Amino acid sequence: MTQDQSDEVELLLRIWFEWQCRQSIAMHAKMYYRPTDMTCRQSVTQRACDEDDEAAYQWADDQQSEQVQLCVxxxxxxxxxxxxxxxxxxxxxxxxxxxxxxxxxxxxxxxxKESLFPLMRTRHLIQIEVAA
Known part of the structure; x- marks a missing residue:
């Protein structure tokens, strides 16, 4: 595995770890807190385009992290x-x-990381080509 490939696996693992932390915090919060405030559940706020972009990137990272979880x-x-x-x-x-x-x-x-590399390649998570 080259340094670039190792760095890409490292990046995927960091994104996956952040996703895992968010999942555990969300699960913990659901046990003790209601997901919505009953007095404000019908209210709608204006969203900025930046928030929509951020949500789309977050969704893509979450989908990718689920695939990394299967590899791990x-x-x-x-x-x-x-x-x-x-x-x-x-x-x-x-x-x-x-x-x-x-x-x-x-x-x-x-x-x-070396064991994860071929698993991530089969799931098309790694973009760097293997030298022949």
Whole structure:
């Protein structure tokens, strides 16, 4: 796997991790809060074109992240733990998260990325061509 291919897998994993965090926060909020305020549920606000564009990009990222999730589900538990730990560290800009499931964090993370690359190519998530 080349550096460009590794970077593209890394980017997809970062988008996927943000999506996963949003999903868990939304699920947690649904357990304790109503999705709408009963006094304001009929109100309609004006939306700007920028908000529509942002919603469209968010929808595309969500669809892509669902495909990445299917790829991640095919990895071993050790690889998934390494990805999760690495993404947590990268989102917090610190190396404070560790997993007891993973021996050498960096090596297992690189192995997971190499395992994800062909899975992501088959789902047409990776655009960089493999050198012949």
């Amino acid at each position: 589900d095919e990895l071993t538990i050790e690889q998934r733990a390494a990805i999760s730990t690495s993404m947590r560290n990268k989102s917090s800009d610190a190396s404070v998260w560790r997993s007891v499931r993973v021996g050498d964090q960096h090596a297992v993370y690189q192995w997971a």
